[in-house]
Amino acid sequence: MDIKGKKLMVIGGAGLIGSHTVDKLLNEDVGEIIVYDNFARGREENLAKALKDPRVSIHDVGGDILQADILNAAMKDRGIDGVFHFAALWLLQCHEFPRSAFNTNVAGTFNVMEACVANDIKRLVWSSSASVYGDAVTEPMEEDHPFNNKNFYGATKICGEAMLRAFYHRYGLEYIGLRYMNVYGPRQDYHGAYIAVIMKMLDAIDRGEAPTIMGDGSEAFDFVAVEDCAMANVCGMKADASDEFYNVGTGKRTSLKELAEKLLNLTGCNKEIQYAPRSQATLVKNRIGSPTKASAEISFTAGIDLDEGLRRLIEWRDEHKAEVLARQKAVGLV
Secondary structure, rough: OOOOOOOOEOOOOOOOHHHHHHHHOOOOOOOOOOOOOOOOOOOOHHHHOHHOOOOEEEOOOEOOOOOHHHHHHHHHOOOOOOEOOOOOOOOOHHOOOHHHHHHHHHHHHHHHHHHHHHHHEEEEEEEOOOOOOOOOOOOOOOOOOOOOOOOOHHHHHHHHHHHHHHHHHHHHEEEEEEEEOOEEOOOOOOOOOOHHHHHHHHHHHHHHHOOEEEEOOOOOEOOEEEEHHHHHHHHHHOOOOOOEEEEEOOOOOEEEHHHHHHHHHOOOOOOOOOOEOOOOOOOEEEOEEEEEEHHHHOOOOOOOHHHHHHHHHHHHHHHHHHHHHHHHOOOOOO
């Protein structure tokens, strides 16, 4: 879709990937960006820079995807052309509260799709997750990898993918879904089951302690910078492809031991890595995604290597100490 002059709604636009997507959109000649967010997890501080641009505004009559009438009115009243949908409960929250996971991630996503159809939205870019895959059977995982998910979060994302496909064939809703690998970067919080590992390691280093790995450190993942995820969303909105799902990652394997070693090197910490028993909280041990399909069909290729991405995160933490403290307090770490 040609996004020049278009009005775009970013649902969950105050969160990690959503706010960075807003930033990336401001580099494009878009007409207007409306953030629709209930701020259950998102933070207005994430939009501080973006809100200085007159094209950006926060929908001020509510921002919850469970409020179907408000959501529908927001799209209708603002004359929205394209929608990004990031809003969801995160993995461990879904594990603890499966009914709420269904309500938000499944029923809420249905509300978004229904509002898109009712308001003739030209294109929807939706956040799926690599959680749909579970543990990797083949590496790197291509998009036809079997769904080996075993947790509620992944289940809601599989359901969302199926509903989107049905809406496309029933109503003609143009969409793509993005399956993010392990996202990290500036503005991240402590809620993510995987990305919180990086923040907690940096917390330990800040205290003069050694970072601790749960397990033997051999578990390996595809760590992708949030700025690259934002660019994938912009590429997805501008692409012609539809009714398809794409991995968003680097295709590169990094073990937790290698990750800890990089953080020690980047911070100048000389402590020895500590190891503790692995948590059994529905986490996978191995997940690296193939980036080939996204590169070929939506022109997205990750451009930030892990060392550079971690440097950016460390710099953000140093420059936003009060904000990091607030995020720690939000999950009871201090």
